[in-house]
Amino acid sequence: MVHVRHREPPPAVDQLRLTDVLAALSDPLRVGLVRQLANGEERCFSEFNVPVAKSTLSHHLCTLRGAGLTDTRGEGTRSYVRLRREDIEARFPNLLDAVLDAADRDDVGNHVSVSSGPA
Amino acid sequence: MVHVRHREPPPAVDQLRLTDVLAALSDPLRVGLVRQLANGEERCFSEFNVPVAKSTLSHHLCTLRGAGLTDTRGEGTRSYVRLRREDIEARFPNLLDAVLDAADRDDVGNHVSVSSGPA
DNA sequence: TAGCTTGTTCGATGTTCACCGAATATCGAA
DNA sequence: TTCGATATTCGGTGAACATCGAACAAGCTA
Numbered sequence: 210m211v212h213v214r215h216r217e218p219p220p221a222v223d224q225l226r227l228t229d230v231l232a233a234l235s236d237p238l239r240v241g242l243v244r245q246l247a248n249g250e251e252r253c254f255s256e257f258n259v260p261v262a263k264s265t266l267s268h269h270l271c272t273l274r275g276a277g278l279t280d281t282r283g284e285g286t287r288s289y290v291r292l293r294r295e296d297i298e299a300r301f302p303n304l305l306d307a308v309l310d311a312a313d314r315d316d317v318g319n320h321v322s323v324s325s326g327p328a
Numbered sequence: 329m330v331h332v333r334h335r336e337p338p339p340a341v342d343q344l345r346l347t348d349v350l351a352a353l354s355d356p357l358r359v360g361l362v363r364q365l366a367n368g369e370e371r372c373f374s375e376f377n378v379p380v381a382k383s384t385l386s387h388h389l390c391t392l393r394g395a396g397l398t399d400t401r402g403e404g405t406r407s408y409v410r411l412r413r414e415d416i417e418a419r420f421p422n423l424l425d426a427v428l429d430a431a432d433r434d435d436v437g438n439h440v441s442v443s444s445g446p447a
Numbered sequence: 448t449a450g451c452t453t454g455t456t457c458g459a460t461g462t463t464c465a466c467c468g469a470a471t472a473t474c475g476a477a
Numbered sequence: 478t479t480c481g482a483t484a485t486t487c488g489g490t491g492a493a494c495a496t497c498g499a500a501c502a503a504g505c506t507a
Contacts (some may be wrong), residue, residue: 227430232354235347236495254454265496267455272494286453286504301430303422311346311420338490354463381450384466386485405474405483 216309219293220277225300233276234308241318243278246292247309254288258322338412339396344419352395353427360437362397365411365426368377373407377441 218221220226234240238259246252259266270290273279278297297305312318339345353359357378378385389409391396395414397416401408415426431437 227427227434227436228354228356228359231350231427235351235354236349238495240347255452261456261495262497264456268495271455275446283503284452288454301426301433303425304430307420307426308346308350311423314347314420315346315481357465374482380465381467382484383468383486387465390485402473402484407484 219274219280222277222296222300225277225297227301229276230278230297230301230304233273233278236269236272237318238321239273239318240308240312241321242269242273242290244309244312244318245321245323246290246295248277249292249294251282251289251291252323254290256323256325258324260320307319336416338399340397341415341419341429344396344416348395349397349420349423351421352392352397353415355388356393356437357440358392358437359427359429359431361388361392361409361426362411362444363431363437364440365398365409366413368413370401370408370410371442373409375442377443423438 221228234243239258242257245257254263254270254285257266261269270279270281273290274281278293279290280293282291294305351379353362357380359377360378364376373382373385373389374386380388389398389400391399392409398409399412401410413424
């Protein structure tokens, strides 16, 4: 598991490492976050409805970013996250789709939801 | 990560949990083991050539088994391992293939090899 | 400028993990 | 039954992880 500061740029496509990606996806809450991002829409930090403290949410988003699964963009005091779907697909074809399918079957991370818009 | 005694039966197909599977595959050595088992052949414990102590190898095989990725069969003093490919496929279609493809690209777990036969 | 909102970072805690060597169990062979 | 081979389990260690609340920084807004 790679630890990355929020401010550092996320890993480039050819630097994505399989075991880091899988480690990032081995937590139900993070899978839930990825599922909510799967439609390609950008989501604001405060839109996520999760049963953990906001510092913990920040940490999980940091982990996803460190593994290269997501990217984060700051706008004012807000932070927007999106899934790097094309990048993952380019590096590891079919992997993300297979995981998302499996997550749907298992209903993994169903304790994660998103509000309609920024709070 | 589920901890399982070797003697307990591995999880049934419908009990496989995605995050357990991904956690088991988030370690390079375990990915290497899975790659060596990918052709469907059964392998003996002592066939594996890995850069860790045998107690550590035992632990990793236990982890794979606990996640439902492999099954183990004892014969005499020997222990034979096989990949539960059909079971994984039935539960999580395309997942294992996608991971194996990605592992080939990344050459993950290349420090794992197998000898020609049981020592 | 003062204050509010938003999100990150810090410090701390308990859990889990990878790893090793030693001890133990199990089986086959002498 | 004694010995050697094989594999699992035990005890311990250091690193990594999930989690929280508090402190902090950065940006709006009044």
